[in-house]
Structure formats: C-alpha cells, structure tokens
Amino acid sequence: MNTWQDKEEFKSEFTKKAHILWEKDLPDLTPNEVYQTVAFMVRDLVSEDWIRTNETYAEEKAKQVYYFSIEFLLGRLLDSNLIGLGMEDVCRAGLKDLGWDLDRIIPEERDPGLGNGGLGRLAACFIDSLAALQLPGHGCSIRYQYGLFNQRIIDDQQVELPDSWLADGFPWEVKKVDKAVNVRFGGNAYMRPSEDGGLECVYEKYSSVRAVPYDVPIVGYHNHTVNTLRLWRAEYSREDMYRELSLGDRHRAFHYKNSVQLISRFLYPEDSTEEGRKLRLMQEYFMVSAGLQSIVRYYKKKIKESLYKFDQYIAIHINDTHPALVIPELMRILMDEEGLSWDAAWNVTVRTVAYTNHTILPEAMERWSIPMFKSLLPRIYLIVEELNRRWLAEVRKRFPGDEDKARDVAVLWDGQVHMAHLAVLGSHSVNGVAEIHSQILKDSTLHQFYTCFPSRFSNKTNGVSHRRWLIQSNPQLAGLLDDTIGPDWRLEAKRLIDVEKFSKDPAFLERLAQVKQTRKYILADYIQQKYEVKVDPASIFDIQIKRIHLYKRQLLNILHVLHLYYVLKANPRMQITPRTFLFGGKAAAGYGEAKQTIKLINVVARLVNNDRRIRKQMRVLFLENYNVSLGQLLFPAADVSEQISTAGKEASGTGNMKFMMNGAITLGTMDGANVEIHREVGDDNCVIFGLRANEVMDYYIHGGYSSWNMYSEDADIRQIMNSLVDGSLGNGESFGMLYDSLLDRNDEFFVLKDFKPYCQAQQEIERRYNKRLQWLHSSAVNIAHSGYFSSDRTIRQYASGIWHLKPVKS
Numbered sequence: 121m122n123t124w125q126d127k128e129e130f131k132s133e134f135t136k137k138a139h140i141l142w143e144k145d146l147p148d149l150t151p152n153e154v155y156q157t158v159a160f161m162v163r164d165l166v167s168e169d170w171i172r173t174n175e176t177y178a179e180e181k182a183k184q185v186y187y188f189s190i191e192f193l194l195g196r197l198l199d200s201n202l203i204g205l206g207m208e209d210v211c212r213a214g215l216k217d218l219g220w221d222l223d224r225i226i227p228e229e230r231d232p233g234l235g236n237g238g239l240g241r242l243a244a245c246f247i248d249s250l251a252a253l254q255l256p257g258h259g260c261s262i263r264y265q266y267g268l269f270n271q272r273i274i275d276d277q278q279v280e281l282p283d284s285w286l287a288d289g290f291p292w293e294v295k296k297v298d299k300a301v302n303v304r305f306g307g308n309a310y311m312r313p314s315e316d317g318g319l320e321c322v323y324e325k326y327s328s329v330r331a332v333p334y335d336v337p338i339v340g341y342h343n344h345t346v347n348t349l350r351l352w353r354a355e356y357s358r359e360d361m362y363r364e365l366s367l368g369d370r371h372r373a374f375h376y377k378n379s380v381q382l383i384s385r386f387l388y389p390e391d392s393t394e395e396g397r398k399l400r401l402m403q404e405y406f407m408v409s410a411g412l413q414s415i416v417r418y419y420k421k422k423i424k425e426s427l428y429k430f431d432q433y434i435a436i437h438i439n440d441t442h443p444a445l446v447i448p449e450l451m452r453i454l455m456d457e458e459g460l461s462w463d464a465a466w467n468v469t470v471r472t473v474a475y476t477n478h479t480i481l482p483e484a485m486e487r488w489s490i491p492m493f494k495s496l497l498p499r500i501y502l503i504v505e506e507l508n509r510r511w512l513a514e515v516r517k518r519f520p521g522d523e524d525k526a527r528d529v530a531v532l533w534d535g536q537v538h539m540a541h542l543a544v545l546g547s548h549s550v551n552g553v554a555e556i557h558s559q560i561l562k563d564s565t566l567h568q569f570y571t572c573f574p575s576r577f578s579n580k581t582n583g584v585s586h587r588r589w590l591i592q593s594n595p596q597l598a599g600l601l602d603d604t605i606g607p608d609w610r611l612e613a614k615r616l617i618d619v620e621k622f623s624k625d626p627a628f629l630e631r632l633a634q635v636k637q638t639r640k641y642i643l644a645d646y647i648q649q650k651y652e653v654k655v656d657p658a659s660i661f662d663i664q665i666k667r668i669h670l671y672k673r674q675l676l677n678i679l680h681v682l683h684l685y686y687v688l689k690a691n692p693r694m695q696i697t698p699r700t701f702l703f704g705g706k707a708a709a710g711y712g713e714a715k716q717t718i719k720l721i722n723v724v725a726r727l728v729n730n731d732r733r734i735r736k737q738m739r740v741l742f743l744e745n746y747n748v749s750l751g752q753l754l755f756p757a758a759d760v761s762e763q764i765s766t767a768g769k770e771a772s773g774t775g776n777m778k779f780m781m782n783g784a785i786t787l788g789t790m791d792g793a794n795v796e797i798h799r800e801v802g803d804d805n806c807v808i809f810g811l812r813a814n815e816v817m818d819y820y821i822h823g824g825y826s827s828w829n830m831y832s833e834d835a836d837i838r839q840i841m842n843s844l845v846d847g848s849l850g851n852g853e854s855f856g857m858l859y860d861s862l863l864d865r866n867d868e869f870f871v872l873k874d875f876k877p878y879c880q881a882q883q884e885i886e887r888r889y890n891k892r893l894q895w896l897h898s899s900a901v902n903i904a905h906s907g908y909f910s911s912d913r914t915i916r917q918y919a920s921g922i923w924h925l926k927p928v929k930s
C-alpha cells in the first residue's frame with residue numbers, strides 16, 4: 121500500500137495505528153499523539169517506495185551523488201511529505217471526520233533545526249529537489265541531539281535555550297544498527313617500508329568511535345522516488361571502553377567516553393564565524409569518515425566495479441569546507457584499505473569530489489592549527505602534508521620565485537591547515553552561489569587558484585524549493601496560480617512565467633491583492649496571539665528575517681526606523697502610509713554586536729509602539745525564534761523584502777528568493793542574488809540602492825571613507841547616532857558597541873554611507889505602494905520571474921554540469 125484510497129481508508133488505518141501505538145481510545149489522544157500517529161502512517165506509505173528506489177539505483181548502477189553538509193535545516197516534514205505523496209486532502213478530510221484539524225496537528229512537530237541559516241536551508245532545498253527530479257542523490261550529515269538554540273527575548277535581549285528537538289522522538293528516522301562503522305581519532309601514524317618495496321602506513325593507539333546511521337526518507341513530488349538523508353550519531357561500545365582501558369587507564373577511558381558523547385551532541389551555533397574548536401573538527405571528520413566508509417562499502421557490495429572507476433558511479437559534493445576532509449579521507453581509504461597508489465588515489469579523488477564555496481568573509485574561512493589537527497587526525501595529517509608538499513613543488517616549478525603565489529594556494533601555511541585551499545585542490549569543480557559571488561571568487565578570494573585551474577570554476581546560482589516555499593507555505597497563492605495558469609508550474613517552476621500575461625489584468629490583480637491580504641491577516645492573528653500586539657493588515661508589511669550579522673545590516677534598517685520616528689515626532693501633522701516593520705533572526709551566542717542589534721530593535725520597538733500617536737503610523741516588532749516554520753508564515757505576508765547587505769558581502773541570500781516567489785518587492789543592494797533578481801524583474805519592479813560592490817572594494821583598498829565625516833556633516837545621522845549613547849531611547853539604554861563599530865571602527869559595513877540612499881529608497885517604496893495597481897503588477901512580475909530561483913533549476917545545473925547524473929524512474 122502506498123496511498124490511502126479515500127478518507128475512509130485513512131480513518132481505519134488511523135484507528136488501527138493509534139491503537140497499536142498508544143493503547144488508548146481515539147478521543148483521549150493528545151494532539152502530539154495524533155501528529156505522531158499520522159507521521160508513522162506516512163512513513164508506512166513511504167517505505168515501499170523507499171526500498172524500491174534503493175533497489176533500482178543498485179540494479180541500474182545509476183550514478184549517485186552524496187551531498188555532505190554539516191547542516192540540514194529541514195523544517196517540519198509531515199506537511200511536506202503529505203504534499204509529496206499527494207495525500208494532504210485525504211488526510212485532512214479523514215482527520216476532520218475524527219474531530220481534528222490538520223492545521224492544528226502540523227505544529228505539533230518540532231522543527232528539526234539541524235542548521236544555522238542559509239547554508240543549512242539550501243542543503244534541505246537541494247535534497248528536496250533531487251528527489252523531485254528523480255535524481256539519485258542523498259544527504260550526509262550529523263544527528264545532533266540538540267539543534268540550533270531556541271531564542272527567547274527577555275528584557276529586550278536574546279537568551280539561548282537548548283533545543284531538545286528529539287525529546288518526543290522523531291518519527292521520520294530509521295536507526296540502522298547493522299550499518300554502523302568505526303571512526304578513529306588520535307594515536308600515532310607513521311610510514312614504514314612495505315614488503316613490495318614501497319611505503320605503508322602504520323596507525324596505532326587510536327581511539328575508535330562507533331558511528332551509527334539514522335536514515336530519514338526524502339520524499340519526491342508525486343513520483344515514487346524516495347532518497348535518503350543519512351544522519352550519523354556517535355556512540356561508544358563496551359569493547360571500545362575496554363580498548364581504552366587497555367591503552368591507558370581509567371582516566372583515559374573516562375575522558376574517551378565523554379568526548380564520544382559530545383561529538384553528536386550540539387550543532388555549532390555559528391553562521392559565518394568559526395569558533396575553531398577541536399570538537400568541531402572532530403564533528404567534521406566524524407561525519408566525513410562515517411559517510412565515506414559507508415559509500416565505499418556500498419560500492420564494493422552493490423556496484424562491484426573497480427575502484428579506479430569510482431567516480432563514474434559516485435559523486436561527492438562538499439557544502440562549504442566543513443566536509444573538506446573527504447579529500448584526505450578518500451585518499452586514506454583508497455590507499456591504506458584498498459591498496460591504490462598515491463597517483464591513482466589522487467586521480468579518483470579529484471574526479472569524485474566537487475566543492476561549493478558559500479562565503480568570502482575572512483572570518484568564516486576555516487583554518488585549523490596544525491598541532492591540533494595532527495594530534496587529532498595523525499593519519500589524515502600525513503596525507504595532507506604529502507599532498508601539500510607535492511602541490512607546492514609543482515607551483516614552485518611552474519612559477520619559480522613567486523612565493524606570494526605559493527602562499528595563496530598552500531594547504532599548509534603559517535602553522536595552519538587552510539580548508540578552502542584543500543577543497544579547491546582536491547576537487548574537479550569549484551562554484552560560487554550567485555554570479556557576483558562566483559566572480560569575486562575568481563577575481564580575489566581564490567584568484568591564484570583560478571589562474572592555476574581556470575576550468576574548475578563556475579557559478580551555480582542558488583535556488584529554493586518552490587514546493588516548500590510556495591505550494592506548502594502559501595496555499596492561497598498556489599490556488600490562485602492554478603486557477604490562472606493551470607497547475608503545470610507545480611512540476612515545472614519555470615511555468616510561473618505564464619503569470620506575466622496576467623500582470624496587467626485587473627481581475628487577477630484584485631485576487632492577488634486578496635491573497636496577500638489573507639496572508640497578512642493570518643500573520644496578524646499569530647502576532648496578536650503570541651505577543652498581544654495588534655498590527656494593521658492594511659499597513660505595509662516590511663520584513664527582514666535572517667541571521668543577525670553586521671554585514672546583513674539589520675542596523676541600517678532599525679536606524680531608519682528610528683529616524684522615521686524622529687521625523688514623525690518633529691512633524692505632528694505629517695502623514696505616512698502606515699508601516700509594520702518586522703524583524704526576526706538569531707545572533708550567534710558570542711557575537712556581541714549582533715546581540716546588541718537585537719536589543720536595539722526591541723528598545724526602538726517599545727519606543728515606537730508605546731507612542732499613541734506614532735503607533736497609528738508605524739509598528740515595530742522583533743519576532744522570537746525565527747526558524748523554518750516561522751518563515752513559512754512570514755514570507756507569504758510580506759509586501760517588502762529587506763535585502764540590504766553591504767554589496768559584495770552576501771554570497772547569495774535565499775530569503776530574497778522566497779519573498780519574491782510570494783510576491784514581495786525587493787528593497788535591496790546590488791549584492792548576492794539580488795543582482796539576478798534585479799535583472800529578472802527590472803528597475804520598475806524592485807528598488808535598488810546604495811554602494812556597489814566595486815565601490816565598497818575601492819574604499820577598502822584605497823581608503824577615502826570616513827564615518828566621522830558622515831556624522832559631522834549630517835544632522836539626521838548625528839541625531840540617531842547620539843541617541844545610541846545618550847540614554848534617550850528609554851531606561852537610559854546605551855549601545856556603545858554599535859556606536860563604536862559605526863564611528864570608532866569607521867563603519868566597516870558602510871551603514872552610515874548608505875543611510876541616506878536607503879531612506880530615499882524607503883520613500884520610493886512608499887510612493888510605489890500607493891500606486892496600487894502598479895504595485896500589484898510588480899508583485900505579479902516578481903512571482904512570474906521567481907521560477908528561475910527554484911532549486912530545481914539549480915540542481916539540474918549541478919546534475920548536468922558537475923555531477924553528470926541522470927534521472928532514474930523508480
């Protein structure tokens with residue numbers, strides 16, 4: 121059975137399942153038990169297709185890609201799986217007969233928050249698209265016991281609470297004890313002459329960690345394909361403990377047990393900065409080694425081809441550098457376990473692995489100290505040392521005397537392991553995630569590598585799953601689109617372009633306006649219930665949701681809000697189109713400026729919202745605990761999409777695409793994928809402002825920008841800046857860290873430089889919003905052109921350009 125014929129069958133299956141699971145009468149079930157019952161029923165539906173998909177891949181020896189990512193920010197799975205199976209309506213009707221509302225059951229699922237932000241959510245969209253396109257591709261990651269922290273706002277400030285998302289169990293996972301492997305850490309490794317006259321590696325006195333996989337089905341869209349996300353958990357066994365005792369003493373054994381348990385306990389709450397902790401390196405190697413061992417085992421058992429042909433059947437993709445150790449680890453397996461020579465192993469490795477870079481922020485470039493790396497991963501270090509030695513010898517031969525070049529491409533330099541350099545060197549393909557970002561990689565960040573391997577570099581502009589971000593998040597809009605252009609866009613997002621024909625049709629635009637209104641009411645209800653704050657659905661909903669970071673410039677947004685407040689205070693008769701400014705996002709726990717930005721938003725919000733006169737014209741709210749599910753509520757309700765990072769800093773952004781798909785107008789800089797959004801919709805249908813990336817770069821290189829001058833020459837800037845430190849924002853609050861970053865540290869992200877252009881762009885938004893039909897037309901044009909930003913397009917480009925995969929019908 122892999123469907124429920126009708127709601128009657130659903131109800132009888134439900135009754136049976138609930139009885140087995142809970143031994144209770146139906147009326148006594150809690151909402152969470154109802155959720156779990158349905159989730160297990162869905163898993164039953166999926167299991168046959170899951171098995172068959174795997175059998176088909178093996179029988180056809182189809183080439184498969186493994187997408188390694190330290191984060192997968194899945195969001196809730198019940199709704200998306202029901203939609204994928206085409207069972208949502210039957211389930212809804214059946215539950216209704218039994219007295220439950222599916223929409224109240226869905227929120228019972230805890231968001232699996234196994235990611236921080238864009239990078240993790242991209243990985244989730246990618247595996248969704250792989251399954252939807254019937255491409256053989258799987259995810260590989262860690263089963264963190266605690267996901268990204270839950271954010272509470274207490275006294276205006278962020279407080280981080282642990283996210284024990286597994287507390288009620290996770291119905292989607294299947295533990296595969298028989299597929300466990302061992303991962304080794306520490307000990308000594310050295311080379312010695314082998315019997316055949318070559319060298320062989322001795323690796324001894326290591327500690328062994330058991331890696332146990334938990335598989336999660338990734339359900340295709342109406343197509344019977346079910347791929348796998350494999351999440352690894354670290355365990356220790358009794359034998360491992362005895363081994364530790366035999367190698368040392370009780371102390372060693374005790375320490376061992378603790379460190380094993382830590383490996384898969386926490387997701388690192390970092391977005392773009394690295395904490396550089398040993399535990400993180402352990403996590404990376406743990407995931408990589410476990411994942412690769414299981415792939416090689418599968419290859420030998422099911423594909424049964426020579427390992428020299430590995431890359432013809434297997435592609436490995438590394439999502440940023442966190443999994444870059446797949447390169448030396450694959451070398452290790454091929455040489456130490458399978459007996460290949462260095463050169464043969466290197467060829468296979470490079471042809472197998474491909475790398476995506478997601479950031480050029482220097483602080484986000486992973487580097488490990490050599491002593492730590494060497495003591496934790498002695499065998500891997502020997503391999504890295506050797507590949508670095510060979511590579512630098514080649515570089516010095518090709519470019520004699522050019523030590524700058526050697527430094528810029530070295531894997532080992534200045535006592536550190538440079539993971540991005542390892543990733544480029546050991547991959548046949550390197551890509552950035554938006555055109556401007558890929559260009560910056562070639563021109564500066566990885567320029568020297570680009571001169572060595574120009575053909576390795578390409579661009580693959582990010583995308584988002586239009587199934588989750590349109591079909592699932594915004595059924596009202598999806599229904600209107602079906603009525604207008606037919607349902608083909610659901611399978612082929614490009615077809616959204618057909619909406620363009622209706623973008624001047626008043627009847628369509630009227631219905632589009634109604635959909636937006638409905639979605640704004642839904643959000644307003646949520647806000648009312650959770651915060652007891654009334655927001656006006658007739659106001660402009662202006663939303664910025666993403667991780668909090670100086671380069672993303674939530675500060676610019678809130679300083680404009682504050683400025684607008686002062687302007688309204690000073691001009692009591694002034695009228696603006698009412699606005700609701702909404703913010704959401706988490707700050708890394710150790711990132712002081714980001715945390716202070718959250719506090720500033722909350723303090724300004726109170727100032728504005730407590731003013732009886734002003735609050736009729738504007739409202740400000742920071743929404744707690746932004747995550748995938750909250751996003752599903754926010755994107756559909758937005759009129760304005762805030763994408764205001766310093767040009768050149770945001771690799772792509774993907775929230776920008778989700779807003780666009782839901783008909784919001786982008787207010788943005790020429791950064792990341794905004795550049796491509798702008799190209800798609802044109803100046804008339806988005807509002808672009810601020811410094812361009814080359815201007816930012818010029819200031820960095822040649823100087824010439826002084827934020828003090830901005831301050832002394834502009835009274836508005838002076839007013840808002842002073843209020844950060846003079847206690848006037850209420851309760852004598854002071855925001856010294858932000859003040860210093862803007863003035864004493866010369867405003868690295870050009871907030872003050874872009875301030876006036878941003879204010880003007882905001883006025884332009886208001887002007888356009890008030891020309892109602894034109895605004896709705898723009899909204900329609902954005903929806904029509906959002907098809908390009910479906911991750912299906914992105915994944916097709918990866919599949920044909922990098923992985924060389926073909927769809928397989930199962």
Ligand code: C3B
Nearest residue numbers: 238239391478479770771772773774
């Ligand atoms: C993010 C980037 O900051 C975004 O611009 C980009 O859209 C996404 O990746 C996806 O490509 N990113 C992240 O979330 N975490 C990092 N460590 C690096 C980049």
